Amino acid sequence: MTDMRTETVSLSGHGAYRALSLRRQAILLMLTVGLCAAFVGDIATGPARYGLGEVVRTLVAPAEADAQMRVIVWSIRMPSALMAMVVGMALAIGGAQMQTILNNPLASPFTLGISSGASFGAALALAFGVALIPMAGDYIVAANAFVMAMATACLIHLASLRRGASIQTIVLLGIALVFSFNTALAIIQYFAADQAAAAIVFWTMGSLTKATWPKLAITALAVALTLPVFLRRRWQLTALRLGEARAASFGIPVRRLRLETLILVSLLSAIPVAFVGTIGFIGLVGPHIARMMVGEDQRFLLPASALTGALIMSLSSVLAKIAVPGAVLPIGIVTAAIGLPVFLYLILKGGKEIW
Amino acid sequence: MVVLSTDRLGARFGSRQVLRDVTLPPCHGGEVVAVIGPNAAGKSTLFRRIAAILPGPGDCRLEGVHDSDRAVAYMPQDQTGTAVLTVFESVLLARKQVSGWRLAAADLMEVDRALTALEIGDLANEIISELSGGQRQLVGLAQCLVREPQVLLLDEPTSALDMHRQLEAMRRVRNLAQDTGMLVLIALHDLNLALKFADKVAILSGGTLHDFGPAGEVLTPENLAATFRIRARVEPCSQGKPHLIVDDAI
Structure with a gap:
């Protein structure tokens, strides 16, 4: 932020603001280019590795590509590569908005218990075959995870509606929910059969191998439906960061805005977790990196968070495939391995500038 | 020109009544009205009721407003x-x-x-x-x-300013009201600023309106003793301007 300021200080008022906006647009462009490169890299890596040029040619002109490569690129790797991007977008946008409405830098689907709730729901299905939505069929695990994630979000909503409930109350409730669900999960694992316990462990690590076109479509739809709503309310949401009193003084219905945003964010967080399992740190680190690059203005923060989240997920997907030869690591392990040090770095080096 | 008045305005936080039947006489555009009172007198609550941020009984009437969405701007303390x-x-x-x-x-x-x-x-x-x-x-x-805005509600806007900036800010507010026809209601703790810059003064105490009128008529030893619990008097200074002198707490 300091560099940004010294760069523009010589310009006056709105001239400097325009320069700042252009700089932010350039950052968004660079993130988009980086994401495209990571996406191609994600498709190129796997048990059979391809050159980036080959992959691009197959993507641009599939009819001219080798049949085997066409199947691998378009039918096998494309859904998981796209899923990585869309899940990263959804979690990062969700995290950015949670941090905004709760005015807390540690808020994310992961830290508020939504991911833990989903894991608990999934474990019920994997260990005991309990279906929270009858007739869920092959989607029993995802359906259970979704129901529990939304139930957790509803619990947080109800708590926020209580008279005198502060933002700190909500965050502490989220932490209590994380511990409660983790305890319940441990109990389920203890009583579950060995095979089921292993399945639960694998699910909670998150994996893109579960990606399919229908799951991808539903997740993308959640992003496509919620992002325009957030962008429409960008001035109000940004004003929330000035504090509740000042936002209210601008005529913003703070409580209603917070509640409606929390509902949309819950949806945005529950769907990806239901489909790919628990993926931590994206919703926490993605928005922080985006905020360091483009500031709080939601016109830039939202797309920057989405692009940063997608970029981290795509790079994590590549790392998951190349870190251990012959094996694909669960992506949740990789995001945690990348996210935790980045998060610690942010706290220790950049904390004062961010918060 | 904008005219603001209130009719039995009230507010409640839980079971605690923090504002009760506050009826402000018409305040006109171009005026600076100082709202004074001891801590927890209800100054901020009155502003939040006028700005329609807080619900509660009573009415706030605004006449001569061009655009109701932007007629009132409120600057909170925080x-x-x-x-x-x-x-x-x-x-x-x-x-x-x-x-x-x-x-x-x-x-x-x-x-x-x-x-x-x-x-x-x-x-x-x-x-x-x-x-x-x-x-x-x-x-x-x-x-x-x-x-x-046509009505500006300023909640202790000078509390963090040094003396020079306090006077500068108040002068700016005063000029703003005169030049633009804006009505300014300003919560103040410094009674001399109220005396120097305000056309009218509203004294709040215990959530009710204790007195309202021109500064010289309202800032009396009796009112100050009853609301602020201080022994004070207004006397002309060496330049002949009225100045509030506080002798002691009661």
Whole structure:
């Protein structure tokens, strides 16, 4: 932020603001280019590795590509590569908005218990075959995870509606929910059969191998439906960061805005977790990196968070495939391995500038 | 010209009645009305009721308003925050709450104008959370002005300013009211500022309106003793201007 300021200080008022906006647009462009490169890299890596040029040619002109490569690129790797991007977008946008409405830098689907709730729901299905939505069929695990994630979000909503409930109350409730669900999960694992316990462990690590076109479509739809709503309310949401009193003084219905945003964010967080399992740190680190690059203005923060989240997920997907030869690591392990040090770095080096 | 009056305005926090039957006589555009009173007298609550931020019984009447959405601007006491926003952005945010969701060149010009009017144009690119308390108060004032209100509610806007800036800020507010026909209600703790700059004074005590009228008529030893629990008097200073002298607490 300091560099940004010294760069523009010589310009006056709105001239400097325009320069700042252009700089932010350039950052968004660079993130988009980086994401495209990571996406191609994600498709190129796997048990059979391809050159980036080959992959691009197959993507641009599939009819001219080798049949085997066409199947691998378009039918096998494309859904998981796209899923990585869309899940990263959804979690990062969700995290950015949670941090905004709760005015807390540690808020994310992961830290508020939504991911833990989903894991608990999934474990019920994997260990005991309990279906929270009858007739869920092959989607029993995802359906259970979704129901529990939304139930957790509803619990947080109800708590926020209580008279005198502060933002700190909500965050502490989220932490209590994380511990409660983790305890319940441990109990389920203890009583579950060995095979089921292993399945639960694998699910909670998150994996893109579960990606399919229908799951991808539903997740993308959640992003496509919620992002325009957030962008429409960008001035109000940004004003929330000035504090509740000042936002209210601008005529913003703070409580209603917070509640409606929390509902949309819950949806945005529950769907990806239901489909790919628990993926931590994206919703926490993605928005922080985006905020360091483009500031709080939601016109830039939202797309920057989405692009940063997608970029981290795509790079994590590549790392998951190349870190251990012959094996694909669960992506949740990789995001945690990348996210935790980045998060610690942010706290220790950049904390004062961010918060 | 805008005219504001209230009729039995009230507010309650849980079981606690914090504002009761406050009926302000008509206050006219171009006037500065100081709202004074001891701590917890209900000054902020009155402003929040007038700004329609708090629900409660009673009516607030506004006549001569051009645009009801932007007629009243309220500057709260609390100017803290951790946002990574520049001063220019934060003032623009206030403007964008009342001027549609697309950013227009006129919005940027208005922000420039507000910052220039308060002589804080040099802070435009500073991060708001890194400013001093006094600078934040000036930014808060700019956030109000940029909305082009007809009624301005300022909740202790000088509490973090040094003496020079207090006088400067009050003079600016005074000129603003006279030049633009804006009605300014300003909560103050410094009674001499009220005496010097306000056309009228409203004294609140225990959530009710104790007295209302021209400063010279309202700031009497009896009123000050009854509401502030101080022994005080107004006497002409060496320049012949009225000055409040506080002798002791009662």
